[in-house]
Amino acid sequence: MSGMNKVSKLYIEAVLESGIQKAQxxxxxxxxxxxNAESGNISLLRTxxxxxxxxxxxxxxxxxxxxxxxxxxxxxxKSIAELVEIIDAGQADPANExxxxxxxxxxxxxxxEPDMDLMYTRLNAFLQRSSSRYxxxxxxxxxxxxxxxxxxxxxxxxxxxxxxxxxxxxxVMFTSKDGSNTSSFNxxxxxxxxxxxELHLAGGLDxxxxxxxxxxxxxxxxxxxxxxxxxxxxxxxxxVHTLTGYxxxxxxxxQVSIYKDMLGEIIADERLSLHSRPVSDELAGGYFxxxxxxxxxxxxxxxxxxxxxxxxxxxxxxxxxxxxxxxSGGNYMIDPGDTDFSEMVxxxxxxxxxxxxxxxxxxxxxxxxxxxxxxxxxxxxxVKYPVSExxxxxxxxxxxxxxxHISKQTVNDGNSVFPWITFSxxxxxxx
Amino acid sequence: xxxxxLRKYANLFSxxxxxxxxxNRTSRISVVDGTVMGNSSSSESGVSARSYKGGSWGFASSPxxxxxxxxxVIEAATENAVFLxxxxxxxxxxxxxxxxxxxxxxxxxxxxxxRKDKIDFAREVDSYIxxxxxxxxxxxVVIHNLDMEKQLITSTGSNAYxxxxxxxxxxxxxxxxxxxxxxxxxAIGGLGQFExxxxxxxxxxxxxxSLYEHxxxxxxxxFPEPGISQCILDADIAGILAHEAIGHTxxxxxxxxxSVAADYMDQTVASPLVTxxxxxxxxxxxxxxxPVHIDDEGTPAEDVTxxxxxxxxxxxxxxxxxxxxxxxxxxxxxxxxxxxxxxxRMRNTAFLPGTSSLEEMIxxxxxxxxxxxxxxxxxxxxxxxxxGVTLGYEIKNGKLGRAxxxxxxxxxxxxxxxxxxxxxxxxxxxxxxxxxxKQMIPVGMGGPAIKCMINIGGR
Numbered sequence: 001m002s003g004m005n006k007v008s009k010l011y012i013e014a015v016l017e018s019g020i021q022k023a024q025x026x027x028x029x030x031x032x033x034x035x036n037a038e039s040g041n042i043s044l045l046r047t048x049x050x051x052x053x054x055x056x057x058x059x060x061x062x063x064x065x066x067x068x069x070x071x072x073x074x075x076x077x078k079s080i081a082e083l084v085e086i087i088d089a090g091q092a093d094p095a096n097e098x099x100x101x102x103x104x105x106x107x108x109x110x111x112x113e114p115d116m117d118l119m120y121t122r123l124n125a126f127l128q129r130s131s132s133r134y135x136x137x138x139x140x141x142x143x144x145x146x147x148x149x150x151x152x153x154x155x156x157x158x159x160x161x162x163x164x165x166x167x168x169x170x171x172v173m174f175t176s177k178d179g180s181n182t183s184s185f186n187x188x189x190x191x192x193x194x195x196x197x198e199l200h201l202a203g204g205l206d207x208x209x210x211x212x213x214x215x216x217x218x219x220x221x222x223x224x225x226x227x228x229x230x231x232x233x234x235x236x237x238x239x240v241h242t243l244t245g246y247x248x249x250x251x252x253x254x255q256v257s258i259y260k261d262m263l264g265e266i267i268a269d270e271r272l273s274l275h276s277r278p279v280s281d282e283l284a285g286g287y288f289x290x291x292x293x294x295x296x297x298x299x300x301x302x303x304x305x306x307x308x309x310x311x312x313x314x315x316x317x318x319x320x321x322x323x324x325x326x327x328s329g330g331n332y333m334i335d336p337g338d339t340d341f342s343e344m345v346x347x348x349x350x351x352x353x354x355x356x357x358x359x360x361x362x363x364x365x366x367x368x369x370x371x372x373x374x375x376x377x378x379x380x381x382x383v384k385y386p387v388s389e390x391x392x393x394x395x396x397x398x399x400x401x402x403x404x405h406i407s408k409q410t411v412n413d414g415n416s417v418f419p420w421i422t423f424s425x426x427x428x429x430x431x
Numbered sequence: 432x433x434x435x436x437l438r439k440y441a442n443l444f445s446x447x448x449x450x451x452x453x454x455n456r457t458s459r460i461s462v463v464d465g466t467v468m469g470n471s472s473s474s475e476s477g478v479s480a481r482s483y484k485g486g487s488w489g490f491a492s493s494p495x496x497x498x499x500x501x502x503x504v505i506e507a508a509t510e511n512a513v514f515l516x517x518x519x520x521x522x523x524x525x526x527x528x529x530x531x532x533x534x535x536x537x538x539x540x541x542x543x544x545x546r547k548d549k550i551d552f553a554r555e556v557d558s559y560i561x562x563x564x565x566x567x568x569x570x571x572v573v574i575h576n577l578d579m580e581k582q583l584i585t586s587t588g589s590n591a592y593x594x595x596x597x598x599x600x601x602x603x604x605x606x607x608x609x610x611x612x613x614x615x616x617x618a619i620g621g622l623g624q625f626e627x628x629x630x631x632x633x634x635x636x637x638x639x640x641s642l643y644e645h646x647x648x649x650x651x652x653x654f655p656e657p658g659i660s661q662c663i664l665d666a667d668i669a670g671i672l673a674h675e676a677i678g679h680t681x682x683x684x685x686x687x688x689x690s691v692a693a694d695y696m697d698q699t700v701a702s703p704l705v706t707x708x709x710x711x712x713x714x715x716x717x718x719x720x721x722p723v724h725i726d727d728e729g730t731p732a733e734d735v736t737x738x739x740x741x742x743x744x745x746x747x748x749x750x751x752x753x754x755x756x757x758x759x760x761x762x763x764x765x766x767x768x769x770x771x772x773x774x775x776r777m778r779n780t781a782f783l784p785g786t787s788s789l790e791e792m793i794x795x796x797x798x799x800x801x802x803x804x805x806x807x808x809x810x811x812x813x814x815x816x817x818x819g820v821t822l823g824y825e826i827k828n829g830k831l832g833r834a835x836x837x838x839x840x841x842x843x844x845x846x847x848x849x850x851x852x853x854x855x856x857x858x859x860x861x862x863x864x865x866x867x868x869k870q871m872i873p874v875g876m877g878g879p880a881i882k883c884m885i886n887i888g889g890r
Binding site: 036038039041042043044045046047048049050051052054063064065066067068069070082085086087088089090091093120124138139140141173174175176177180182183184185224250253254255256258358359360361363364365366367369370371373388389391393427429431 | 466468470471494514518549610658688770809811813
């Protein structure tokens with residue numbers, strides 16, 4: 001891939017030569033080696049190479065972009081001609097800008113090439129261990145891949161970034177079956193820098209598989225109550241995604257965010273701190289620069305309950321007058337607390353251990369509701385039984401202010417690090 | 432795309448092989464509060480091959496489409512299959528052989544509408560909304576087009592070309608209330624390129640007027656009472672029920688993976704009023720939202736009657752699952768991008784209409800809900816499902832009452848369908864559906880209105 005940043009610069013020159021005033025190029029090469037297992041058996045080896053080139057241009061405040069997966073001269077010339085047409089048809093907006101000059105940098109993390117034999121060995125061992133240790137568990141799909149991504153960002157202000165990231169990714173989807181009793185499916189997605197460890201040790205995978213075998217017989221909760229919900233690390237990402245959705249460009253530009261006037265204000269319990277760390281050494285995933293051309297940094301979004309930053313891009317910041325975030329979000333981490341997980345369970349009088357949440361898209365007002373999947377009923381400090389047909393409902397604003405405990409323990413899935421958190425005041429309804 | 436260019440590579444096949452050349456083209460225009468915020472297009476094309484040896488699959492793809500690249504992917508796919516086969520001890524199995532040939536081109540024959548005219552179209556719709564509905568706090572109009580063009584040959588003799596476009600306009604309206612913003616959106620359009628789907632902006636004003644009326648009522652909406660209730664599910668929600676709750680559990684790969692439907696073949700799983708079909712390309716004499724004539728394994732696509740008169744009758748298959756289940760492949764194997772291997776996917780999944788009228792069904796409910804629009808949906812191997820509901824009304828003594836705030840409904844589909852006591856005579860399609868099973872892919876979902884008991888979330 002050496003020299004591709006020079007090619008990327010040539011794209012900028014070609015766009016400018018067409019009469020476009022400001023130009024930006026995002027070039028991505030992806031090389032993937034993927035082993036698939038279906039129904040517990042390795043079934044497919046997939047090797048793919050792809051390229052993605054996104055060209056953005058601005059003329060007189062009018063912006064447009066074109067994406068292709070080709071890099072030959074004809075395709076580039078055709079794309080630039082289309083870009084000119086798109087920009088000409090557009091509408092001027094002073095918020096359409098490109099990143100200012102920054103020092104050129106090259107970044108690299110992880111392996112460029114997969115260890116194919118070790119991938120096969122690790123996956124095979126995982127399948128064999130799973131079938132012997134959990135005979136009632138059906139591995140519906142297992143995908144182990146190695147992906148190397150080479151990114152080249154350039155713009156007409158002289159920004160010139162290059163990065164390579166290589167990582168292994170594992171996705172496991174499973175169900176347990178005992179006679180005619182079937183559990184809900186569950187899944188885990190984990191990334192790691194190398195294959196030094198057995199796959200079942202990744203993230204919380206083995207715990208989830210063990211839980212699945214307990215979930216072939218479930219009970220329904222009678223009636224409804226307001227109680228505690230312990231959200232597991234695997235389930236936390238969905239709620240964080242909901243929260244950060246209110247902090248991004250669209251919510252703030254359209255002024256529909258429930259947090260639009262809350263920067264610097266307390267929006268959560270003082271024990272809650274949320275970070276976005278795309279350049280953390282703790283994670284296999286992440287990114288070094290944003291898609292609009294800024295070197296990425298780690299940030300604290302909520303610091304001990306106080307909202308410290310929105311997640312505005314350059315466009316969002318110019319449109320709203322707010323500050324541009326130092327990254328594009330993602331790679332979230334929540335600080336651990338001081339309570340042991342077992343103590344958290346003991347402190348629940350009546351509630352749910354929420355291991356997976358199948359929820360409707362959260363409303364613009366922060367209301368959420370959905371089904372508690374692969375989850376357990378807790379009563380008087382004891383995990384009683386796995387539940388079915390149980391729904392929970394609440395409001396994200398209220399939820400953040402109703403933290404009871406945060407666990408000492410955390411789970412790192414390679415893209416995020418979350419603890420268990422007990423929230424109170426959640427509506428739980430059964431039959 | 433130049434047609435019929437793959438045949439000359441068939442002599443490079445070694446054993447069962449598919450060779451697919453594909454281009455997906457998208458265009459997106461978004462207008463937010465009168466400003467053109469999104470103005471982009473994309474094109475993704477390439478070639479892929481998949482080979483089968485001794486029970487193992489090899490797949491390879493390349494964005495390049497010249498002879499060298501095509502020869503390379505055939506060779507790489509074969510090598511990948513050989514690599515796995517050499518490591519695995521699988522009994523030699525023969526995939527079912529079938530073939531089909533044909534050309535299906537749904538591209539427009541009209542003059543091409545320019546980018547500027549498409550933007551003007553979106554802005555005119557936005558302007559109508561802005562001038563007529565002053566209470567809105569924000570509004571968004573999006574026009575999204577997707578063209579999927581592909582050609583395929585297989586070692587079994589199939590040779591197919593298809594160009595299947597989709598054009599959708601989304602209108603999202605928001606009002607502020609004391610409890611925060613309240614939103615509703617409408618997706619308009621379907622099969623075809625922009626030129627064939629959208630004529631004049633004014634054609635859609637009555638639907639936007641109706642959306643606004645619903646939004647104002649929703650702004651004063653209430654939470655439903657949580658628990659099991661008598662509900663009328665309108666076509667949009669019946670469609671997502673057909674796809675998510677039943678459809679996924681009856682995909683043969685999900686059945687192998689532990690779906691509860693594995694135990695229900697030829698058993699009563701629903702009221703005798705319920706018949707559910709995954710249509711390949713034509714339903715009740717009309718072309719479906721996502722017509723599939725030959726799937727990406729070269730199998731002629733056939734309708735699959737999943738439930739007939741309440742009895743589970745069939746799963747959806749690709750070649751391999753059909754071999755394992757001892758049935759004929761149904762033509763359900765599809766990949767979204769050139770670099771995606773074909774997997775079992777639904778096409779156009781719908782409940783068939785019954786004989787009741789929607790008005791009579793509502794009148795027959797003393798205390799319940801009429802649920803109209805959904806946001807998203809998920810289902811489970813147990814057939815337990817969850818759908819977000821963005822528009823619904825109370826039913827009190829046979830009449831519509833107050834609107835509902837956003838909520839969710841859930842249930843176990845194979846239990847819930849036994850509570851169906853009426854099915855309306857008219858059905859409609861949701862033309863904007865995307866399914867996210869490993870790869871995103873367009874699907875059609877449809878149905879009539881259905882009267883049933885269902886668990887509704889609330890506070």
